[in-house]
Amino acid sequence: MKYDYSQTIDFLLDWYQLNARILPWRENPKPYYVWISEIMLQQTRVEAVKAYFERFIHALPDITALAEISEEKLLKLWEGLGYYNRARNLQKTAKILTSDYGGELPGDYHELLRLPGIGSYTAGAISSIAFQLPEPAVDGNVLRVMMRVAGSFDDITETKVKNRLENDLREIMPKNRPGDFNQAIMELGATVCIPIGKPLCDKCPLMHLCNAFKNHTEDRIPVKKDKKPRQITERTIFLIEQGNKYALFKRPGKGLLAGLYELPGTEGKLSPDGVCEYLEGEGYLVEELVPLGDSKHIFSHVEWHMTGYRIRLKEFAAEKSIYEAASENDKPQAVWASPLEIKEIYSLPSAFDYYKKFIPGIET
Structure with a gap:
C-alpha cells in the first residue's frame, strides 16, 4: 500500500x-x-x-x-x-x-x-x-x-x-x-x-x-537481509627500519587497497622465529625483532587479523630493497621512506594505523 x-x-x-x-x-x-x-x-x-x-x-x-x-x-x-x-x-x-x-x-x-x-x-x-x-x-x-x-x-x-x-x-x-x-x-x-x-x-x-x-515496531524496521559473513584473513605485518627509514611497498593496481602503499607483510600469523625464517628466505638477516602486538581491521567483505613486528635488518642489507631479491618473481620493490615522507607524501591506509604509531613523529 x-x-x-x-x-x-x-x-x-x-x-x-x-x-x-x-x-x-x-x-x-x-x-x-x-x-x-x-x-x-x-x-x-x-x-x-x-x-x-x-x-x-x-x-x-x-x-x-x-x-x-x-x-x-x-x-x-x-x-x-x-x-x-x-x-x-x-x-x-x-x-x-x-x-x-x-x-x-x-x-x-x-x-x-x-x-x-x-x-x-x-x-x-x-x-x-x-x-x-x-x-x-x-x-x-x-x-x-x-x-x-x-x-x-x-x-x-x-x-x-x-x-x-x-x-x-x-x-x-x-x-x-x-x-x-x-x-x-x-x-x-x-x-x-x-x-x-x-x-x-x-x-x-x-x-x-x-x-x-x-505499532511498537521501530526496533524491527527497517528490514534488511542478512549480509554474508566476512572472510577472515590472518596477516603478519613488518615495520622494517634501516637508517631511520621504513620500508613501504605499493599494492597491485587491482583489488583491495589497489595502488596504495602499505607496510610489508605476508599472509598467516608468524611467530618471531617464523618472521626471521621468512625474511632470511628473501635474502635478509634480522638484527633486532620486537613484537608490536595484534590488530584488526574490518573492510566491507574482509577482516584482517594482524600481528606485527618492528624489525631492524643487519647493516649489509642497507643498500638493498627488502624485496629486491624476489623482484624476478614480480614482487614489488620497497620504497624507503623517512617519517616525514610517510607523513606528507605516501598514503598509508587506516588498516595500518596501529603499526604506524610506532614510527616516530607519526600520529594516527
Whole structure:
C-alpha cells in the first residue's frame, strides 16, 4: 500500500530549520562543495568528515585543481577516509567536467548520473541542495526514516524498494525547498531516528505520523537481509627500519587497497622465529625483532587479523630493497621512506594505523 509522505513536509522543514547542524558544506552549498562532501560522507561519519573536507577544499579549491593534481597527492589527501576508489572517481569526473562542461557540475539530474562515481543518491543531493531541483536523495538514513513512518516491512536492500521510495518522494518534493527537505530527512535519520540503539522517538517531529512508533515496531524496521559473513584473513605485518627509514611497498593496481602503499607483510600469523625464517628466505638477516602486538581491521567483505613486528635488518642489507631479491618473481620493490615522507607524501591506509604509531613523529 502506498504511503502519503506529503503530510511529513511541513513538520520536517520546521524541525530542520531549528535543528540543522552547522556544517561547512551547508554554510556555502556550492555545487563543488556539495559533491565533495556527499562523496566523503559515504561510509564515513559527519563529524569525521568535517576536518577532511576543510583540508581537501583548502588544497583543491575547485574542479580544475582536482583534475590536475597527481593521483599520489590526491590519495594522500584522502588518507584515512578509506574506499579510495571514491577519490579516483572524483578525479575522473573532474577531468570530464574540465574537458566537457567548462569546469562546472551540470545542473541536471540525468547529466549528473552519467558521471563516474555519481549514483541516484549523490545526483539527487547535488541537484536539490546546490541547484534547488526537486529530486530525491535516498540513502540509508532516508530509507530508515521513511520505512518507519510508513510502517513498512519491505526489504530496503532490494533495488525496487529504493526506486519506489524515490518515485514517491519525487511526487511530493516541495518545489521551493527541495534541498532542505532532503537534508531534513537525512538529519533526522542521523540524529534522532538512529540506526543503532533505540531511536529517540520523543524528539521526533514525525512521531505522531509514524506507524512504527504507533505499532511498537521501530526496533524491527527497517528490514534488511542478512549480509554474508566476512572472510577472515590472518596477516603478519613488518615495520622494517634501516637508517631511520621504513620500508613501504605499493599494492597491485587491482583489488583491495589497489595502488596504495602499505607496510610489508605476508599472509598467516608468524611467530618471531617464523618472521626471521621468512625474511632470511628473501635474502635478509634480522638484527633486532620486537613484537608490536595484534590488530584488526574490518573492510566491507574482509577482516584482517594482524600481528606485527618492528624489525631492524643487519647493516649489509642497507643498500638493498627488502624485496629486491624476489623482484624476478614480480614482487614489488620497497620504497624507503623517512617519517616525514610517510607523513606528507605516501598514503598509508587506516588498516595500518596501529603499526604506524610506532614510527616516530607519526600520529594516527
